[in-house]
Amino acid sequence: MLAQICHFLGVDSSNFPLNEHVCIVDRSKDAGFLIHYFLNLCKKQNRPLCVLGLTQSFNHYSSVAQKLGTNLLSARDNKNLIFIEGLQLLSDYVIGDQSKTNPFLQLVIGNVSRLNELIRESLESVQLSSPSALPPVVIIDDLSVLLSLGVPSKNVICFVKSLISLVTSYCPGGSLISSVSVSDSDSDEEDIWSCLSHFGTLNIEVSNLKSGYCKEVHGQVRANRY
Template structure:
């Protein structure tokens, strides 16, 4: 009954574009770490840290048995320090993330990091809208990136931290092969259930199917189960 993320998702060979709408108070990280750990076994991972630092990712990964510093030194992992660029932009030392200059510089930075058969992770693209970029600019940026990734026979994951979905998150979700939605429990906190997660899959004909689960974050794993079937209920 209790499943891992891998067990629920099944075969992923043909999945090119993943997206996550995080409507919780910061729980989306477990999906980022799942995809980092899974993909580092087979390919290079390009991590665009718009929200979290490399130190944060490394500290969490160590608990899960992954040494990201070693992976970075061996060039299996490449990290873009978005927080540093945001700081430099704030104090007027560079212009990469200024809305008046668009997202061309960021696109070039990411495209220079990408390689064939790699996995790109964009950590919280909502940061760009907070900096003043319009929904249209962010959508076109992601669309252009997804075409580049597809042309390199690679895949990408983009996460959004937003309590209320809007037109941008709707459009991105409709263009994703698999779209996750993560929510806190509406009934409050529980030691047995961390939150709710929905998995929306796009079919060959363009329609979507939806699977609803609850999940529990454990020290080194995540358990998924149908709503109402946690150990507390059983």
């Protein structure tokens, strides 16, 4: 399956591209497999990884990776993978954590520097600890979650732009993989996707079949490389 997806996306299964910005738009709620695919691919290539999990915990990704033959727990213990438990930080914010150190509280009020600093520190740590000399890959599983917590779309877009700048300037050759879920009636989600796709080198769109449900096929995937 890994080889088939690599072939479809035009990605070298033995050498994930440098300076790559993969943008995933999920219009079907079924695109989660792509995050697992890229995690598995980068781990197999021993790329240093920084993952910001906004929809799932590390335990979830580790469990799925194990079924795919990849040991994320070992990678984390060896500091070849830094997983930022964004889901926990978001939960703390929702239940009333008004601490100035919570990066998502800062993001709501328009300050993207705290979240960027958290990612920068993680990148610095993984680069220092990783046995690999390869540049790191940053993965964010679903930016649209931030909208549901009251973060204005303009703040999310500002965060995305500053993160792209961070990855390209601080980590020469580094790559970014980001995803956003988009529903038909949400213009804010479309605005974020428009921003992502503008900077993307590989844009992937997962959507439902226009003809409706099919027993064997649940959706369609389109990929465009720039």
